[in-house]
Amino acid sequence: MxxxxxxxxxxxxxxxxxxxxxxxxxxxxxxxxxxxxxxxxxxxxxxxxxxxxxxxxxTSQEPEAPLSVRNTVREREKQAIARAAVRQLKAGQTLFIDAGSTTSLLADELLSMPGMTVITNSLNVALKLTATETELRHEVILLGGNMGLAAQATCGDLTISELQRYRADVALLSPVGLSSQSGASSFAHHEAAVASLMVQHANTRIIMADHSKIGLTSRIIYATMAEIDIIITDAAAADKPALASLQARCQQTILA
Missing domain, CATH: 1.10.10.10 (Winged helix-like DNA-binding domain superfamily/Winged helix DNA-binding domain)
Incomplete structure (x- = not known):
C-alpha cells in the first residue's frame, strides 16, 4: 500500500x-x-x-471522511451486510434510509426487490434507485435541505421538517459506532438528528454496522439499545468481545 x-x-x-x-x-x-x-x-x-x-x-474536531473515501473501506463486508438487510424486508414496505457507505450499497441490493417506498436524505441512495432506463422499481422520496458534500446528503432544519411528516415500516441506518452501553451513535450533529428522527418514526429499526464499529461510541447517540430491533454486522464481528453484550441486549443480531 x-x-x-x-x-x-x-x-x-x-x-x-x-x-x-x-x-x-x-x-x-x-x-x-x-x-x-x-x-x-x-x-x-x-x-x-x-x-x-x-x-x-x-488535534481538532473534523468532519467524517468523505463518502468516496468510506466507500473504499471494507466494501466486501458492507455488501454482505446490505444483502442480509434486504432479506429482512418485504415488498411494498416504506423504508427510511440514512446516508452512509453501507446504505449506499444497500441501494444496489434493493434494485432486486420491487415495490418499495424509500424515504432518504442520501443523494447517492436516491440516484442509485432511480438510475434505470426501464420503469422505476421503487417510489423514491429525497428529503430536501442543505446539501452536505462529505456524506452527499441533505441535512438541516428543512430536512427535519420534511421528515416529521413521514412514517415508515423499517428504518435502515448505518452508525459510526455501536455499543451495548450507548447504542448507535454518529460523529456529526446534523447526521445524528436525521437518524434519530428516523428511529422515532419507524416501526422496526435495523442498524447496519461492520465489525470495525462494534464496541465504539462516537460523539452523538441517536438510538439506545431499547430502540434497536435488529443489528446486522459482518462475520468478522464474531471475534469482537463487545459482540456478546450487544447480542444479549438486542432481540436479533445477524452476522452476514
Missing part, C-alpha cells in the same frame, strides 16, 4: 472516531507496527494528529 494511501486512511479513521489505537491502525491497514509508527510521526509533524499513550487523537 502506498504511503499516501495509508496516510489518507489513517486520517479517515481519525476523523470518524476522533481517537484511534495503534493496534486498530495496524489491523485496518494490514502493515507492520514500524510502518504505522512512521506514518503517525509524519502526520503529527503535519499537525494532523497528536500522539497519546497507545494511539492517536485528533
Amino acid at each position: 502506498l504511503e499516501e494511501t495509508r496516510l489518507h486512511r489513517i486520517r479517515a479513521l481519525l476523523s470518524t472516531l476522533n481517537r484511534v489505537s495503534t493496534e486498530k491502525i495496524i489491523q485496518h491497514l494490514g502493515v507492520s507496527r514500524e510502518t504505522v509508527r512512521r506514518d503517525i510521526l509524519k502526520l503529527e509533524a503535519m499537525g494532523a494528529l497528536r500522539r497519546v499513550h497507545g494511539g492517536i487523537v485528533a
Whole structure:
C-alpha cells in the first residue's frame, strides 16, 4: 500500500472516531507496527494528529471522511451486510434510509426487490434507485435541505421538517459506532438528528454496522439499545468481545 494511501486512511479513521489505537491502525491497514509508527510521526509533524499513550487523537474536531473515501473501506463486508438487510424486508414496505457507505450499497441490493417506498436524505441512495432506463422499481422520496458534500446528503432544519411528516415500516441506518452501553451513535450533529428522527418514526429499526464499529461510541447517540430491533454486522464481528453484550441486549443480531 502506498504511503499516501495509508496516510489518507489513517486520517479517515481519525476523523470518524476522533481517537484511534495503534493496534486498530495496524489491523485496518494490514502493515507492520514500524510502518504505522512512521506514518503517525509524519502526520503529527503535519499537525494532523497528536500522539497519546497507545494511539492517536485528533488535534481538532473534523468532519467524517468523505463518502468516496468510506466507500473504499471494507466494501466486501458492507455488501454482505446490505444483502442480509434486504432479506429482512418485504415488498411494498416504506423504508427510511440514512446516508452512509453501507446504505449506499444497500441501494444496489434493493434494485432486486420491487415495490418499495424509500424515504432518504442520501443523494447517492436516491440516484442509485432511480438510475434505470426501464420503469422505476421503487417510489423514491429525497428529503430536501442543505446539501452536505462529505456524506452527499441533505441535512438541516428543512430536512427535519420534511421528515416529521413521514412514517415508515423499517428504518435502515448505518452508525459510526455501536455499543451495548450507548447504542448507535454518529460523529456529526446534523447526521445524528436525521437518524434519530428516523428511529422515532419507524416501526422496526435495523442498524447496519461492520465489525470495525462494534464496541465504539462516537460523539452523538441517536438510538439506545431499547430502540434497536435488529443489528446486522459482518462475520468478522464474531471475534469482537463487545459482540456478546450487544447480542444479549438486542432481540436479533445477524452476522452476514
